[in-house]
Amino acid sequence: xxxxLKALLLSCTLLSSVNAAEKSLTIYSxxxxxxxxxxxxxxxxxxxxxVNIVEGKSKNxxxxxxNDGVNSDADLxxxxxxxxxxxxxxxxxxxxxxxxVVEENVPSNFIETNKNWFTIFYRxxxxxYNRDLVSPTELSSYSDLGNKKWEGKLCVRTSNSTxxxxxxxxxxxxxxxxxxxxxxxxxxANFSMDPTSSDRDVIRALAAGKCHVGLVNSYYLxxxxxxxxxxxxxxxxxxxxxxxxHVNGVGIGITKYSKNVKEATxxxxxxxxxxxxxxxxKAFDQYPVNASxxxxxxxxxxxxxxxxxxxxxxxxxxxxxxxxxMTEAEYK
Numbered sequence: 356x357x358x359x360l361k362a363l364l365l366s367c368t369l370l371s372s373v374n375a376a377e378k379s380l381t382i383y384s385x386x387x388x389x390x391x392x393x394x395x396x397x398x399x400x401x402x403x404x405x406v407n408i409v410e411g412k413s414k415n416x417x418x419x420x421x422n423d424g425v426n427s428d429a430d431l432x433x434x435x436x437x438x439x440x441x442x443x444x445x446x447x448x449x450x451x452x453x454x455x456v457v458e459e460n461v462p463s464n465f466i467e468t469n470k471n472w473f474t475i476f477y478r479x480x481x482x483x484y485n486r487d488l489v490s491p492t493e494l495s496s497y498s499d500l501g502n503k504k505w506e507g508k509l510c511v512r513t514s515n516s517t518x519x520x521x522x523x524x525x526x527x528x529x530x531x532x533x534x535x536x537x538x539x540x541x542x543x544a545n546f547s548m549d550p551t552s553s554d555r556d557v558i559r560a561l562a563a564g565k566c567h568v569g570l571v572n573s574y575y576l577x578x579x580x581x582x583x584x585x586x587x588x589x590x591x592x593x594x595x596x597x598x599x600x601h602v603n604g605v606g607i608g609i610t611k612y613s614k615n616v617k618e619a620t621x622x623x624x625x626x627x628x629x630x631x632x633x634x635x636x637k638a639f640d641q642y643p644v645n646a647s648x649x650x651x652x653x654x655x656x657x658x659x660x661x662x663x664x665x666x667x668x669x670x671x672x673x674x675x676x677x678x679x680x681m682t683e684a685e686y687k
Contacts, residue, residue: 379405380618383416383610384433394635398625404618413439420448420610430613431622432472436603438517438524440472441671449608454620460627465604465644467668472608474667475626476636476643478573479600479660480522481590483558488567494591497526497601500568501541509545510557510566514681518554518572521603523677524670525663529598532676539684550687561588572603574640577653592660599661604641606667 384391388408395406411419413434420429420443432448434440443449449471457473458466465474482494493504500509512519526535547566551557554575560566562579571590579586592600607626609619625631632643637651 378403378615378618379407380430380615380622381407381409381428382431382433382607383409383411383420383429385413385416385435385439386410386433393638394626394631395622397631398622402618402621404621406622414442417443417446417448421446425612427610427612429610430615430619431607432610433605433607435605436517436521437474437606437667437671438521438674440467440606440608441668441674443608444469444471444668444671448611450611450613450616452609452620452623454624456624457627460624460629460632460645460647462644462646464662464664464666466666467606467608468666469668471668472606473623473627474604474606474644476632476639476641477602477604477662478641479590479592479602479662480518480570481573481600482568482593483561483571483576483588483590484568485561485564485566485587486589487587488564491589491591494568495593496597497522497570497593498530498538498541500570501538501545503545505545505568507545507547508567509542510547510560510569511542511550511686512554512557512570513550513552514678514686516552518603519550519570519681520674520677521670522570522601523681524673525598525601525665527673527677527680528665528670532680535677536680536684539681539686543684543686558588562586573642573654573657576657577640577651580656581653590657592658594663595661598665599663602642602662603667604644605639 387410391408399405420427432443451470461473526538554571557569557571558575558579561569573590576590594600613619627645629645629648632645632648636643
């Protein structure tokens with residue numbers, strides 16, 4: 356992640372000043388501290404509140420916050436997608452935030468229904484295609500990737516990827532379990548190769564013609580295009596006019612036993628502001644949830660699209676069913 360600290364410093368709105376010489380916040384994060392330092396340094400300089408990052412694997416961090424209970428030093432929990440935030444919600448590690456500023460900055464579908472957490476910035480899981488082999492006029496929905504015309508031409512990431520699970524959960528939510536199962540089976544029948552453990556591998560397979568269409572998070576394509584404007588892989592935003600494009604993203608919530616709720620809320624408001632949203636989302640090659648924030652040139656060139664409006668928290672409720680159905684469909 357590359358982020359201009361100078362740009363962020365210049366663009367940040369003036370936060371409420373606090374006498375916080377001894378104040379600090381601890382964030383349990385799936386992202387390492389060195390990648391987040393530039394994001395939080397302006398917040399510290401404007402408020403005096405230092406930000407400490409405890410890095411770890413998603414499930415390990417959730418388990419530690421849960422087990423430490425009232426003795427936990429975590430004030431906030433930051434993770435990469437709704438699957439893990441849903442797990443964290445089920446484990447009861449959050450408390451509801453209370454901020455009109457966040458609610459004004461962030462669309463309601465990106466705020467978990469009980470305000471336990473919200474999405475900071477997002478990506479779409481798009482249909483990607485080799486433009487030398489496929490016309491975008493041939494593409495339509497996620498379900499249509501099971502059409503026989505794509506037999507031996509579809510590549511995907513493994514079903515144990517939370518990105519695959521979140522997309523599959525959205526199909527269950529919109530289609531029901533029976534129809535979603537049929538879709539998963541039809542995808543499996545069209546696989547050109549075994550599912551990979553990496554979205555980047557799917558993109559490379561598409562570019563090499565090993566498959567014609569695939570399912571990939573939008574942000575993975577940006578570096579390929581920025582390195583080579585003629586790169587043959589392009590995105591297609593599915594389900595427009597029906598459920599619209601599935602989206603997922605990085606989220607954050609205040610932990611249940613945080614002793615610094617006021618300061619943690621200030622950080623949530625900071626992260627949701629358009630001045631911070633624009634450079635941070637750009638650095639992650641993702642879309643800002645704040646509609647007033649600017650979008651990177653690369654993502655703007657990908658085109659406009661309509662976002663699935665189902666609540667991110669509600670969608671998480673379908674993940675376990677989706678995983679069971681993918682197993683039944685022999686989607687490995």
